[in-house]
Amino acid sequence: MDLQALVRNVPDFPIPGVLFRDISPILEAPAALNHALEQMVSHVDLDAIDAFVGVEARGFILGAALAARFGKGFIPVRKAGKLPPPVQSLSYELEYGKATLEMRAGRGRILLVDDVLATGGTLTAALTLCERSGYEVVDIAVLINLVGLHALTFRGKAIHSVLVYD
Ligand code: PRP
Ligand code: MG
Numbered sequence: 001m002d003l004q005a006l007v008r009n010v011p012d013f014p015i016p017g018v019l020f021r022d023i024s025p026i027l028e029a030p031a032a033l034n035h036a037l038e039q040m041v042s043h044v045d046l047d048a049i050d051a052f053v054g055v056e057a058r059g060f061i062l063g064a065a066l067a068a069r070f071g072k073g074f075i076p077v078r079k080a081g082k083l084p085p086p087v088q089s090l091s092y093e094l095e096y097g098k099a100t101l102e103m104r105a106g107r108g109r110i111l112l113v114d115d116v117l118a119t120g121g122t123l124t125a126a127l128t129l130c131e132r133s134g135y136e137v138v139d140i141a142v143l144i145n146l147v148g149l150h151a152l153t154f155r156g157k158a159i160h161s162v163l164v165y166d
Helices: 024-028 030-040 058-070 121-132
Strands: 008-011 019-022 051-055 073-079 088-093 098-103 109-117 136-145 160-164
Touching (some): 024 030, 030 058, 030 160, 051 058, 051 121, 058 073, 073 121, 088 121, 098 121
Parallel strands (some): 051 109, 109 136
Antiparallel strands (some): 073 098, 088 098
């Protein structure tokens, strides 16, 4: 199945000069969504995973779908101020300003997921936050990798991505 053909390319969104990769058509087509979820975990031994962690907001869509599809738990990493205490927090630098991610402390082996890898800032911060919060991060997977060979690595391996754009 050609998932890339379903991605809608939207120029100049959300700001001029940015080409937005809209995965809505994949989410709307049950067979495509199912295929995308299977591809996101094709490299992982699911018996070695207790839960999926997804990053607010678009990482929730895929993370929760993966959790339900493969019979695992789902744990949210949220933007600041959304989760009730106690939470672990981690602030990180954006191109302009700062952002903070939060999650509940816990235990278990997790697969960290998000929709898109761009600069890698979000996933780097989420990975650190998961580890500081007590989780063992087994792997990281994204649906779309916007940076191709320049992508981040996780423990010396490329982060698993289903669709790669250079
Ligand atoms: C988007 C996307 C990834 C992140 C990737 O999230 O969903 O989480 O950017 O960019 P990076 O690799 O440069 O960090 P964003 O917070 O913009 O929007 P969302 O709340 O819709 O997920
Ligand atoms: Mg996001």
